[in-house]
Amino acid sequence: MARKKQYNEDEVLEKAMHLFWKNGYEATSMQMLEKEMGINKFSIYSSFGNKHSLFLESLKQYKSRVNSTFEKFKKGTNGIEDIKQFFYDSVSSNFNDDNLKGCFVTNTYNEFSETEDELIKEQMNIFMTNLKQIIIEKLKMDTSKNEETILRQANYLLLAKHGLAAASRVNTKQEIEDYIELTFKNL
Numbered sequence: 001m002a003r004k005k006q007y008n009e010d011e012v013l014e015k016a017m018h019l020f021w022k023n024g025y026e027a028t029s030m031q032m033l034e035k036e037m038g039i040n041k042f043s044i045y046s047s048f049g050n051k052h053s054l055f056l057e058s059l060k061q062y063k064s065r066v067n068s069t070f071e072k073f074k075k076g077t078n079g080i081e082d083i084k085q086f087f088y089d090s091v092s093s094n095f096n097d098d099n100l101k102g103c104f105v106t107n108t109y110n111e112f113s114e115t116e117d118e119l120i121k122e123q124m125n126i127f128m129t130n131l132k133q134i135i136i137e138k139l140k141m142d143t144s145k146n147e148e149t150i151l152r153q154a155n156y157l158l159l160a161k162h163g164l165a166a167a168s169r170v171n172t173k174q175e176i177e178d179y180i181e182l183t184f185k186n187l
Contacts, residue, residue, distance in 0.1 A: 079141035106165035
């Protein structure tokens with residue numbers, strides 16, 4: 001008879017996600033995961049497979065966590081102001097929790113940009129393509145913009161979002177707010 005798990009998978013996954021978010025994939029060891037999650041390696045392997053699978057599950061957990069921010073962004077009807085609010089919303093947790101800096105997806109994107117890990121790249125591409133599409137939809141609300149301008153501004157804003165996520169790891173709240181305000185000043 002199989003033993004009953006003495007832990008909640010969602011809770012230990014949340015702990016793993018925070019650890020990967022803080023340290024990255026490579027710098028997070030199985031020993032660190034055991035300690036943070038409060039379960040042994042056997043339990044980690046039993047529930048999640050291996051470190052790589054646990055990392056992929058952590059990315060999914062993060063995406064579900066930020067889903068409400070994305071839904072708010074998608075449903076907005078104020079075009080560029082919706083994009084600007086999304087920028088603010090996406091960094092707000094950085095100033096509530098000193099251990100969580102930047103965006104877990106952007107951190108992962110940066111860490112895995114030079115690797116051949118197709119599963120991670122696929123997750124990153126899906127996320128970035130979705131974000132860019134929402135930005136394009138918001139920019140199209142301004143009917144004075146042509147397709148070329150919309151695409152250029154979408155590319156600019158996507159890169160600005162990457163920069164914002166990276167900057168939010170080390171910069172102050174005021175510096176981040178100044179960055180957001182100046183990003184949108186000339187759009």
